[in-house]
Amino acid sequence: xxxxxxxxxxxxxxxxxxxxxxxxxxxxPLPVPAAGQVLVQVLACxxxxxDLHIIDGELNxxxxxxxxxxxxxxxxxxxxxxxxxxxIGDIVGIPWLAYTCGQCHYCQSxxxxxxxxxxxxxxxxxxxxxxxxxxxxxxxxxLPPDYTGPGAAPLLCAGLIGFRSYRMADADAKNIGLYGFGxxxxxxxxxxxxxxxxxxxxxxxxxxxxxxxxxxxxAAWAGGSDESPPEKLDTAxxxxxxxxxxxxxxxxTDKGGRVICGxxxxxxxxxxxxxxxxxxxxxxxxxxxxxxxxxDFFALLQHIPVHTQTRFFKLAEANEALxxxxxxxxxGAAVLVMDKKN
Numbered sequence: 001x002x003x004x005x006x007x008x009x010x011x012x013x014x015x016x017x018x019x020x021x022x023x024x025x026x027x028x029p030l031p032v033p034a035a036g037q038v039l040v041q042v043l044a045c046x047x048x049x050x051d052l053h054i055i056d057g058e059l060n061x062x063x064x065x066x067x068x069x070x071x072x073x074x075x076x077x078x079x080x081x082x083x084x085x086x087x088i089g090d091i092v093g094i095p096w097l098a099y100t101c102g103q104c105h106y107c108q109s110x111x112x113x114x115x116x117x118x119x120x121x122x123x124x125x126x127x128x129x130x131x132x133x134x135x136x137x138x139x140x141x142x143l144p145p146d147y148t149g150p151g152a153a154p155l156l157c158a159g160l161i162g163f164r165s166y167r168m169a170d171a172d173a174k175n176i177g178l179y180g181f182g183x184x185x186x187x188x189x190x191x192x193x194x195x196x197x198x199x200x201x202x203x204x205x206x207x208x209x210x211x212x213x214x215x216x217x218x219a220a221w222a223g224g225s226d227e228s229p230p231e232k233l234d235t236a237x238x239x240x241x242x243x244x245x246x247x248x249x250x251x252x253t254d255k256g257g258r259v260i261c262g263x264x265x266x267x268x269x270x271x272x273x274x275x276x277x278x279x280x281x282x283x284x285x286x287x288x289x290x291x292x293x294x295x296d297f298f299a300l301l302q303h304i305p306v307h308t309q310t311r312f313f314k315l316a317e318a319n320e321a322l323x324x325x326x327x328x329x330x331x332g333a334a335v336l337v338m339d340k341k342n
Contacts, residue, residue, distance in 0.1 A: 013130030014318045016066045019057035033080035044150030045128030046071025047334035053265040069128035070096040070121035071156040091148040092140040113288035154333035158183035165262035173234035180240025183333035193218035200229040243269035250276040
């Protein structure tokens, strides 16, 4: 193990002790990296809607007490045994997927996102709402030089899940609808527009500011989720956790089109008539991500620059950031930044 000098014995972290309750700021022992792990000094951690689902009890199998957060940009501070490539001082990104077994039939068939024994950052293992965290080196991404600042944090989930959702669209799709114009959509639209796609943004009804934001980022049209787009969609990607959007998206989608559900949680889907699905329309869900998604995404960003719209909060302000996200008051993404005086 590479053991640097000057590391603290304790760190501050925001702790979830019981679902449905606010996080608590506590001083806890500094974690020690096991074999294959690195200790990472957290520079920034995005505040994701998945964090809300965990804290509000909608994803009901968290490790408690828990340090949430899975959109992490950090600096390697200590290296455990059996770590090959990373070195102290490297800037890395840490995503939702924390560990896979490599042995189950999903891992063996290239579907590690479906691993039977997977661990997830900020859900089943402690995450980035803290000054330090440990992570398996094999699941950390080396970040391109232009994406090492706190604004890159949302790329580690909103960006990656948006990218995986986008790749589920038909390769020939031209008209793409994005339902829910938050962190994931505002990243994905920049990639899709750069690749010549025509984007249609759907926001909450009456959200004229969100619609103007989408137009500014290149959407050909923006309106409420209760509106019909001016052209049929080849693919609709749903980021909002609202099951009632599926029939609306199917109605807006052309024959043979696809509706992709990009969230980890969604409210109940209402019944709908078969004619909405008929004509070979398809509904698919996105589950987690693979490391290959991350490598491909960050390679793509070296050719297609993406700029995140972020609002920064101190670590101790995590509950405020979560409340603002819960009430749709964040345009783009919220990020906890650790180098601010907390």
